[in-house]
Amino acid sequence: MMVNKKEQFIKTLDEHKKIIYKIVNSYCQNKEDRKDLEQEIIIQLWNSYDNYNSNYKYTTWMYRIALNVAISFYRKEKKWSLKNDFFNEESIFKIEEDTSEKQTELNYHLKLLQEFIHNLNELNKALMLLYLEEKSYEEISEILGITKTNVATKISRIKLKLKKEFKNI
Amino acid sequence: MEAGELKIILAAYNTKLDEKLSLNVDSFKSINLEKSEKRTLSILKYRIIEIVVFSLLALFIGNYIASNWHQTHLAISGIIVGLFTLIALAGSIGQVTLLNQIDFAKPIVEIRKKIELVNTHGLLFVKLMLLSTPIWWSYVVVASDYLFNIDIYANMDVDFVLQYLMVNFLLIIPLVWFLNKLTYKNLHIAWVRKTIGLFTGSKTMKALAFLNVIEKFEQ
Numbered sequence: 587m588m589v590n591k592k593e594q595f596i597k598t599l600d601e602h603k604k605i606i607y608k609i610v611n612s613y614c615q616n617k618e619d620r621k622d623l624e625q626e627i628i629i630q631l632w633n634s635y636d637n638y639n640s641n642y643k644y645t646t647w648m649y650r651i652a653l654n655v656a657i658s659f660y661r662k663e664k665k666w667s668l669k670n671d672f673f674n675e676e677s678i679f680k681i682e683e684d685t686s687e688k689q690t691e692l693n694y695h696l697k698l699l700q701e702f703i704h705n706l707n708e709l710n711k712a713l714m715l716l717y718l719e720e721k722s723y724e725e726i727s728e729i730l731g732i733t734k735t736n737v738a739t740k741i742s743r744i745k746l747k748l749k750k751e752f753k754n755i
Numbered sequence: 756m757e758a759g760e761l762k763i764i765l766a767a768y769n770t771k772l773d774e775k776l777s778l779n780v781d782s783f784k785s786i787n788l789e790k791s792e793k794r795t796l797s798i799l800k801y802r803i804i805e806i807v808v809f810s811l812l813a814l815f816i817g818n819y820i821a822s823n824w825h826q827t828h829l830a831i832s833g834i835i836v837g838l839f840t841l842i843a844l845a846g847s848i849g850q851v852t853l854l855n856q857i858d859f860a861k862p863i864v865e866i867r868k869k870i871e872l873v874n875t876h877g878l879l880f881v882k883l884m885l886l887s888t889p890i891w892w893s894y895v896v897v898a899s900d901y902l903f904n905i906d907i908y909a910n911m912d913v914d915f916v917l918q919y920l921m922v923n924f925l926l927i928i929p930l931v932w933f934l935n936k937l938t939y940k941n942l943h944i945a946w947v948r949k950t951i952g953l954f955t956g957s958k959t960m961k962a963l964a965f966l967n968v969i970e971k972f973e974q
Contacts, residue, residue: 600778607776625786632788634860647860654859654866678782682775695764709972712863718765731862732973
């Protein structure tokens, strides 16, 4: 039963790995911190797995947990759960690096975008991530817990800020 | 960069992640998934200890008031100390309630507020400490009577008691104003920031500052 649950969890995690990967990269610049945060998010997702409320989309549930853990971690609350008794040399999410010219250009733009995100505060970072993921205002409002009107206002401000920041690119 | 260009970059990034990102199952399997949230549990443990201590103190004070009901000055002192004990007890019960409501699957703003309110618990004790300055004699009267069986009040000069009561009564109004100012909403005022910083730690200050950020984010 437990094995089935774990397999199901791995499957779900694999389907939504991009969510965790992007959140971790937005909240942590340091490689070791990224590994710790990955693990904390996964542990929290596992602990909440049985209580998933099907009234919400699976991604909404996942974003809420991952962002809540990431914000706690970012605010130096990483001792929320004790450090692992093992130290994992490998990241849970592996990415193969591609050095082609096209990828190098993409990486350059992504780096700029990430720097922009890193400079936002914890809550605006979450909003920005959801905006870049093209989530609907309704889903963003459900994840963050603010009104749809507020989401719309903040997104229009973010768009302006983005435009201003990247006008020379 | 226009919105269209941004979309192209993000689409390319998503394609890259679809192709190149994989889950390292071996690494995943070595995580201790059953690990509990030790920090939440440890804060909860401290708050429960506080509840037990304040409850015992409230019972003791209640008993003290009942035993000294006919000695007005002792009964009044006991009531004052009891009132502060009950406020502290209510604060600790509120913290346990907040801690039990922390569920990371709930909306971010709601959970962050609860976490930061837990982190600002120290401010309640600072406020209680400051609020009890005008009536600190109540503590001395109760403690000396209970511990050493000495009734300080009986040895006090009547004029001193009257002056003390008058001065402290007048002190209550500015003190209430002062304490009302000590909230995260007034952190932009330098003396508020300095006073809170002086009596509480950097953790409380950080939490108060973040409550401000949350409030602005909600507007």
